[in-house]
Amino acid sequence: MSTILDIIRQILPRGTVLQAPDGQPAWDECPFWPPDLFAIAATLVERGSIYTRPWMYAAPSDERDHPALTSKHAGLAVMAGAVHRATGTSLYAQRRWKLLVRRYGGCPVSALADRGDRRNARLQRIVVQLMCVADEAAEGIGFPVDHRPGNGMSPVSEAARLAHDAFVEAMRHPGDAPQGPLPHLPHSLCCLVPDHVACVLPKTTLPSVGCTLRGLSRNLALLPSCGIVKASWLLASNDTRSAPSDRLNLLIIPFPFDIDGQALTPIPSTGADRAQYFSINFSGYHLPANVRTLASARATLKHLIARATAQIGTIHGVVFPEYAMADRLARPLARSMARDHPGLEIVVAGTLGRASENAALASNLALIARFENGQRLRTWSQSKHHRWKLDPFQIRRYQMGHALDVNHDWWECIDIDQRVCNFSIIRNRLSLAVLICEDLARMDPVMPVVHAIGPSLVIALLMDGPQLEARWCGRYATALAEDPGSSVLSVTSTALIHRSAGKRGDAVIALWKEAGGLARELAIGADDHGLALSLARVPRELITLDGRKSGDHNRHLSLVSACPVRL
Incomplete structure (x- = not known):
């Protein structure tokens, strides 16, 4: 039967110190790096569902056999x-x-879930306390910090600043292997916990x-290991003071405006299976004359952004x-x-292309580009995680029965790359975070990561x-707005x-849809x-x-304003 110490050794195979004196891994010392300590403590808390214990919320008098975390716990954990x-x-x-390690290391893992033994309740409280300390020790990590007075941010430690610098360096050289004390960036903050075991962001x-x-x-x-979902935490600027205001203004351009009956094209199949495949045919898009070339599209978008700017002020993002x-x-x-609009900070676009040179099929991609003062900071793509299945009802609804046989289910023919x-x-x-259509509705495997972060x-x-x-779209947007409390914008x-x-x-x-608000x-x-x-x-405690x-x-x-824009 696995013990507590067995779990710790699995998570930290190299021990809890970077260089043990005798070269052998040891686990007697508390991990110095908060994300490593958090990975261990949070894993143990999750194994036993300790967050559900009554003593985490009840007053001490309510449970004599299992005293609650005292009212001083929060303050002690913060300090x-x-x-x-x-x-x-x-x-x-x-x-x-x-x-x-010394008193409870030999206890079976089942002790984490035991609700009846006072000794096990003590073990469970220790694990929760370690998790909370690690969480507090990571205050400000991963974020550029503005140290001006009155900004409401706690100063981060030298360790957090070093971690931030490592993030930025990994961002500047994304093709290079991560160097320095944080080898798993940008997928995990951990130093000693391998990313094939668990990740922390x-x-x-x-x-x-x-609960x-x-x-x-x-x-x-x-987060789960990179083998399940490869999550990345990406920075694009060191300077938080470059943000011009507390407003974030977006322009949605609902392109294509029209498509004809050839936009969804069946892929020839020799099989007799009910499932068939279709692809997107851009020649089926009705392109106005003013967006048929890069030059004409640039001129049109320049004019459209100018019209939007007249409505709500500087446009910071185009979707x-x-x-x-x-x-x-x-x-x-x-x-x-x-280049035409130096105030533009982000462009998000749904595209079709190959995620890599070796990809056998094209991918349904979300392109995200970050800019500052007209200069590109970083560009990346993210593949769709689930294929769209067109059923007979949808085929009839979108008037595509002439191209796609309603006697079959039609699957989107795209490459499903590693979940990123x-x-x-x-x-x-x-x-x-950007999701593509079906990804908003499917719970596994990416959505738990979205909920966690x-x-x-x-x-x-x-x-x-x-x-x-x-x-x-409304049902799933509401779920994210309630837990974890994200604001959700779906665009078609x-x-x-x-x-x-x-x-x-x-x-x-x-x-x-936003937390606490109507759709x-x-x-x-x-x-x-x-x-x-x-x-x-908007402040939210x-x-x-x-x-x-x-x-x-x-x-x-x-959302405080929504204004239609026309050329």
Whole structure:
């Protein structure tokens, strides 16, 4: 039967110190690096579902046999975390680690889930306390920090600054093997925990509802190994002061505006199986004359962004839906938009291209490009994780029965690469995740990672009908808005809306859902070509299950304005 020490050795095969005096791994010392300590403690907490124990919430008098965590616990964890962050250790953590290894190391793992033994309750409290200290010690890690007075941010330690520098260096040379003390960047903050065992990344928010491991940490997230999902935490700038305001203004361009009946093309198959495959044919897009070439598209978008700027101010981001254009067009188009508009910080576009040179099939991609003062900081792509299946009902709804036989199920013919999910910092303490259509609805394997990290904003790129709250997009957006509390924006083109409605008219091209707010269906008129959104940073205090507060630096994004834009 596995013991507590067996689990610790599996997670930390090299021991808890970088270089043991005799060269042999040892586990007597508390790990100095908070993410390593967090990986161990959070794993043990999760193994026993310790976060569900009554003594975590009940007053001491309510359970005489299993005293609760005292009211001083939150304060002690915060203070011990600050000491650990500044010095690399704390007496509070050292004492509990030695108890864990020496007194409880030989206990079976089942002791973590035992609710009836007082000795096991002591073990469970020690594990929770270690997890909370590690979480507090990681305050500010992964985020560029503005040290100006009154910014509401706690100064980060030298260790956190070094970790941030390592992040930035990994970003500057993404093709190189990670160097220095953090070998698993940008997929994991851990130093000693291998990324094929577990990963730890920063988090942005935590749920205000439910009782899960996610509710017990506010700075770090425990993630599965890279073999299951390769998550990345990406920075694009060192300077948080470059953000011009607390507003984030986005322009949605619902391209393609129209498609014809040849846009979805069946792929010849020799099999008699019910399942068949289709591909996207860009020649089926009805391209207006002013967007048929890169030069004409650049001029048109320049004018459209100018019109949006007149409505809501500087445009910081441009969003195109799923399958908006070919990948080879999207990249130069993003660069040209940034050169024409120095205030532009991010471009998100659904594209079709090959994720790698060796890929056998094209991929349904989300292209994300980050800019600053007209200069490209970083560009990356993320493949769709699940294929779209067109059933007979959808084929009839989108008037595609002439091209796709309704007697078959039609699967999107794309390459499903390794599951990758990128989280990028868009403003200080605000993060972004992008999902593609089906990925918003499927729970495994990426969605648990999204829930654990809790991005401030989730943008879902769709090729779908109208974005109504009553449809599937509304259901899944609500789930993310409640837990972990992300703001969710789903975006589609007008093309399938027009084909499903059978005529042109007002089109609900986007749906907005934020924590604690009602869903908003966002429509444009028949003669409109875009939708300008203004998002505001709103303070939001969150409290962990054990009573630690997130502080006044936590923010979420709220929609304050939505204006149609036309050429």
